[in-house]
Amino acid sequence: MMQGTEYGDDNLKTAMTRELRERLVEAQKEGRPLRVYCGFDPRTADLHLGHTVPMRKMRQFQELGHDVVFLVGNFTSLIGDPSDKDVLRPQLTAEQVAENARTYAEQAYRILEKDKTRIAFNAEWLSKLTFEDLIKLSSNFTIQQFLTRENFRKRWDKGDALYMHELFYSIMQGYDAYALKADVQIGGTDQLFNIVTAARKIMTYLDAKPNIAIILGILPGTDGTVKMSKSLGNHIPILTGPEDMYGKVMSIPDAAMPQYSRLVTRWTPDVIHAMESALKEGTLHPRDAKMKLAWEITSAFYSDEAANDAQEAFVRLFQKGDVPEEMAEFGLDAAMPLADLLVATGMAESKSQARRLIDQKGVKLDGEVLTDARAAVPHAGVLQVGKRNYVRIIEK
Structure with a gap:
């Protein structure tokens, strides 16, 4: 469950590991599964491989028998998460959000088990909060806490505007965890403040047991350096074809293979460790390791047969120097x-x-x-x- 997690603090990771173990024991005594969720703001219509990192972790929890909620942030999207940006995000209209949200669940089912996944929309409860509610929730935070966040600090130091509505995002996400009665919340390292600070603080304030944060590393794009992003052109769409997916994974730098192995494959820790050891010892060529990785990712989204065909096409086209007959x-x-x-x-x-x-x-x-x-x-x-x-x- 903790594979691929990154907290930037060993003490925090130890604390979250301990709490998860304790909550599992507690839930077992109560005869219930854990309630696990991750939120996705539909700011674009299509998902890429980077979006699937928390979904893969959700699938692991599903396979272990836990209750998984795929939360569509149709209300938080109206603000836009500032967590990974050092500039103001443009606000979307309700119509834009609705259109983007329409395709999200179906794309998610390419990883999650449809009959075991609950889809929720946070407008159901966030739209009903009163101004009085927001004042009470906001009273748990100081401006200084928000200014410790690197992206806000950069804008502050540059003299760029910080808008009040951006501060509400963390509070709204924290309330999501409370409304869902979540045991576990999954997110990337850019969500550390929202999950560890905001959500746990708000749940405690509202007399609920605080959620446990599963914080995952950020998947780099095909350049192997910066976060995967459609706007940067370094993304791997999950709606692309198997040959294109296989080829794009083969284009990543060798140094990015460990992150891809941990974040977007079905491999267990022992399989990943064996591959890394073989690479280090020189008994496995990096090209062959990458072909195994590309096959695994393509197979996870399509099938073994599709992955085999994609691999054969790659070998024929790129290793033998062929140019495709049809284009x-x-x-x-x-x-x-x-x-x-x-x-x-x-x-x-x-x-x-x-x-x-x-x-x-x-x-x-x-x-x-x-x-x-x-x-x-x-x-x-x-x-x-x-x-x-x-x-x-x-x-x-």
């Missing part, structure tokens, strides 16, 4: 700069991302590296971006 086609406009072409073909989400790909020598035409983002594509041919993305450029 999308795009009519070439001779006046179109390369950066514009990458955006137009969908191989880059923005011109800035296109320029980065070009600067990193990740764009080729018929095997030749293209280096000028402003220059027109010289001729028709097979345009390749990275290791997996191809489009056939044809003359109009």
Whole structure:
């Protein structure tokens, strides 16, 4: 249960481990499962592999017989969680939140067991809180506590605005834990304040037993360094195809493999330890280890057969140097700069991302590296971006 946890404080981890063990014993005596939840704010329509880290932990609790709640933050999304941002998040409308929330549960069922998962929406109780309720809940916190948070401190030091409604987010999340009568709350390291400080304080204030925090590491993107994010283009969508998922996992740096193994696989600690030992001893090549990792992740979302097919396609295409026989086609406009072409073909989400790909020598035409983002594509041919993305450029 504690695999993949990161608290940044050994004493806190020891305390949470002890409390979890005690709560398990207590629940067993009472003849009940633990109530475990994690909240997801539907600020975008699609989930990526980073979102699935807490879901994988929820699935572990399900398999051990505990009660799991997938909480859709359709009310907290109206504010936007400032935990991982050092700038103000844009506020969404109720209509935007509703549309995004519509797809969340179905995507979650790719990991969670549908018949064992309860879906809840926090507007059910947060929308009913009165101004008096908010005053009483807020009285448990000081401004200084919020300013100890790194993201708020950065904005304060830069003279950037901090808005009052941003402070309410932690209080609202703390009330979620109370409303759900949660034994365990799961979240990433960016949720440490919200879960350990806010939720436990509010539950204690309201005469409830404080929840136990399972704080997980943050999954890096395919670059292996910064948090996986669609806006950065380093994400692995869970709605992508098996071949693309397999290939994207194969593109991560070797150094990121331990985090991926602990956070997004079904592997037990002994399996992970054996692989890491083999890598350290030199009896397992990093490429082979990564292929096992890519197969495992793809299989978890699709099937063993799909993972086998994806692996065979990867070997055929990238290890043997084959170019796919079938690929999308795009009519070439001779006046179109390369950066514009990458955006137009969908191989880059923005011109800035296109320029980065070009600067990193990740764009080729018929095997030749293209280096000028402003220059027109010289001729028709097979345009390749990275290791997996191809489009056939044809003359109009």
